[in-house]
Amino acid sequence: QVQLVESGGGLVQTGGSLRLSCAASGRTFSTYRMGWFRQAPGKEREFVAHITWGATSAYYAESVKGRFTISRDSAGNTVYLQMDNLKSEDTAVYYCASYKAGIATLVRSYDYWGQGTQVTVSS
Numbered sequence: 001q002v003q004l005v006e007s008g009g010g011l012v013q014t015g016g017s018l019r020l021s022c023a024a025s026g027r028t029f030s031t032y033r034m035g036w037f038r039q040a041p042g043k044e045r046e047f048v049a050h051i052t053w054g055a056t057s058a059y060y061a062e063s064v065k066g067r068f069t070i071s072r073d074s075a076g077n078t079v080y081l082q083m084d085n086l087k088s089e090d091t092a093v094y095y096c097a098s099y100k101a102g103i104a105t106l107v108r109s110y111d112y113w114g115q116g117t118q119v120t121v122s123s
Contacts, residue, residue: 002026002112004096009117012086016121020081022096022114033099034079035110036070038092038119045095047105049081059104063089086121093118 008020022034035050049070051058058070069082079096094117097110 002098004098004112004114006094006096006114006117009094009119011120011122014086014088014121014123016086017082017084018086018119020083020094020096020117020119022079022081024077024079024096024098029077029098031076033104034072035097035099035104036079036081036094037097037107037110038090038094039116040089040092043092045107047107048094050099050104051079061105083119086119088121088123091119091121 003025005023006020008018012018031053033050033052036048037045038048039045047061048064049060049068051070051072055072067085072079096114098112100109100111102109
């Protein structure tokens, strides 16, 4: 059974940092591109970052570029999202997902999703 479990969310002040983790199991995730998305109240789920299976390259949404860093462990089954210099507009539920096919910044290109972890940035 495929499972993605996020952790590391919480409440942080503006300018602070958080590190999210996504533990994957149930298939060989090390061979899959992985992504992070987020969804704020009343808004659609949006792309944040993705990383290739070999961690050879990563891609970020413009809104987080220079502040967030996606990475994965050597086994490839845990993906991280280091979030620095957090802003109030970063408040959302953050989801990790496993890529299936298509444009890697689109929600529909991912087939497995975690349950999400809440990130709240207070000013």
